[in-house]
Amino acid sequence: xxxxxxxxxxxxxxxxxxxxxxxxxxxxxxxxxxxxxxxxxxxxxxxxxxxxxxxxxxxxxxxxxxxxxxxxxxxxxxxxxxxxxxxxxxxxxxxxxxxxxxxxxxxxxxxxxxxxxxxxxxxxxxxxxxxxxxxxxxxxxxxxxxxxxxxxxxxxxxxxxxxxxxxxxxxxxxxxxxxxxxxxxxxxxxxxxxxxxxxxxxxxxxxxxxxxxxxxxxxxxxxxxxxxxxxxxxxxxxxxxxxxxxxxxxxxxxxxxxxxxxxxxxxxxxxxxxxxxxxxxxxxxxxxxxxxxxxxxxxxxxxxxxxxxxxxxxxxxxxxxxxxxxxxxxxxxxxxxxxxxxxxxxxxxxxxxxxxxxxxxxxxxxxxxxxxxxxxxxxxxxxxxxxxxxxxxxxxxxxxxxxxxx
Amino acid sequence: xxxxxxxxxxxxxxxxxxxxxxxxxxxxxxxxxxxxxxxxxxxxxxxxxxxxxxxxxxxxxxxxxxxxxxxxxxxxxxxxxxxxxxxxxxxxxxxxxxxxxxxxxxx
Ligand code: HEM
Ligand code: FES
Numbered sequence: 001x002x003x004x005x006x007x008x009x010x011x012x013x014x015x016x017x018x019x020x021x022x023x024x025x026x027x028x029x030x031x032x033x034x035x036x037x038x039x040x041x042x043x044x045x046x047x048x049x050x051x052x053x054x055x056x057x058x059x060x061x062x063x064x065x066x067x068x069x070x071x072x073x074x075x076x077x078x079x080x081x082x083x084x085x086x087x088x089x090x091x092x093x094x095x096x097x098x099x100x101x102x103x104x105x106x107x108x109x110x111x112x113x114x115x116x117x118x119x120x121x122x123x124x125x126x127x128x129x130x131x132x133x134x135x136x137x138x139x140x141x142x143x144x145x146x147x148x149x150x151x152x153x154x155x156x157x158x159x160x161x162x163x164x165x166x167x168x169x170x171x172x173x174x175x176x177x178x179x180x181x182x183x184x185x186x187x188x189x190x191x192x193x194x195x196x197x198x199x200x201x202x203x204x205x206x207x208x209x210x211x212x213x214x215x216x217x218x219x220x221x222x223x224x225x226x227x228x229x230x231x232x233x234x235x236x237x238x239x240x241x242x243x244x245x246x247x248x249x250x251x252x253x254x255x256x257x258x259x260x261x262x263x264x265x266x267x268x269x270x271x272x273x274x275x276x277x278x279x280x281x282x283x284x285x286x287x288x289x290x291x292x293x294x295x296x297x298x299x300x301x302x303x304x305x306x307x308x309x310x311x312x313x314x315x316x317x318x319x320x321x322x323x324x325x326x327x328x329x330x331x332x333x334x335x336x337x338x339x340x341x342x343x344x345x346x347x348x349x350x351x352x353x354x355x356x357x358x359x360x361x362x363x364x365x366x367x368x369x370x371x372x373x374x375x376x377x378x379x380x381x382x383x384x385x386x387x388x389x390x391x392x393x394x395x396x397x398x399x400x401x402x403x404x405x406x
Numbered sequence: 407x408x409x410x411x412x413x414x415x416x417x418x419x420x421x422x423x424x425x426x427x428x429x430x431x432x433x434x435x436x437x438x439x440x441x442x443x444x445x446x447x448x449x450x451x452x453x454x455x456x457x458x459x460x461x462x463x464x465x466x467x468x469x470x471x472x473x474x475x476x477x478x479x480x481x482x483x484x485x486x487x488x489x490x491x492x493x494x495x496x497x498x499x500x501x502x503x504x505x506x507x508x509x510x511x512x513x
Contacts, residue, residue, distance in 0.1 A: 110473070115453045115480025279513060283445075343435055343444055354449050362445070 078182030162216020175248030183391025282365030483509030
């Protein structure tokens, strides 16, 4: 596989055109057969429904992620091309930016969410996980999405950011708008944006320095203004990135892990027998379910990718979830194996934009799974799981379970 | 191609042939070596590719950037004067024979 600057020198292979809509409800309900079709059709495909190129094999997804000069983010990481359309909100200074602008803002968030900072919040995150599990043991039967996957991050992340107590109910709806908005102008996106005004107003307000408690991630971002690393107008937008990407993603990540461990009791027993597997059990759930399913890039020049010629200014849709189950890269890709060597999966992306909040996500996942496995012998699914539909995020709306104490 | 040696905490050593332009971390993960986790894939974010560089090689390594220095303060095993992040050590012909020790833990 190559990405070179000399198009068609060897005669460009025909790119297969597919009639797949990867933002359709039927697709969301069961994406796996379609993922396979996308992978098998060729290394690069074209989706006529939205006039975009697509890559679903691991090698090409990895190649696109790791060539940001050719496959840029500043024209938007959703379907909308910021060069042709006005973005629905001011673009992100990190996610929707290219080097050198990206390098500077990325350095700031990397520092705010560094391993050293994780050491400082670890005990607090772990204690909150224990507390949550205590509450669940009192209930025995509960909804693993609302009462666990949502309740836990909500009990720590807004505080870690330093948000005020009032108005937090806007956080998940705001994130849901953000992730729907990366999709095409379908009903999910249009309705989400139409309802977004109050959520946007809340978020804009909370990103201001005065509204963020000292010591939190938000205040730490603003402190970089004093150090001259970012400007006072940039800081609120960087806080916004954490509000957009830091909560709903981990809700779906923890939800994915619990759903996996409830469906595969042998893996649950392995985890109970060795709690040091908790971090990898979470990581494997991120590979297996890929809570963030897709992102786009835009080509900055004509490029040849695995024999296909893609012109300048084209949108390329990366199927992270399909790459994470590509049999060319993974042994038994469709099995959830908590001892798998997961490194290299693209559930958090890869390259310069690879999730800057990955340590927060892993910390939450690890301490939550550790607390669950220590105290609970069995998790049984007691009702039909309901899916939540979003153009980018994959997860459940409800998962009724009953637990047996250890 | 230059080869480097990883020494496990139990004393067992593994010699690894590197490929062109690879970092020590990339060589280790490509071969599935235990003891290098590299959660962030070489983005200088996670500090789970921590190694202790053999004293005799220390001065020959490329210098340490500020972000690596800051990250090393967050390693799971104690930071020592010869601590480095293996994803930041690009293997050049001059590093043929490099010896690094693996820490007890990466997380
Ligand atoms: C399981 C949970 C999570 C998943 C699956 C996830 C996934 C991702 C992915 C795939 C990207 C790459 C985007 C791209 O390449 O265009 C990304 C970037 C990002 N994530 Fe996460 N994320 C998670 C949790 C978090 C958390 C907890 C935070 C904040 C505390 C966060 C903040 C960000 C930011 C700011 C970026 C942009 C980084 C950049 O462009 O350099 N994420 N995430
Ligand atoms: S691989 Fe993450 S810091 Fe080296």
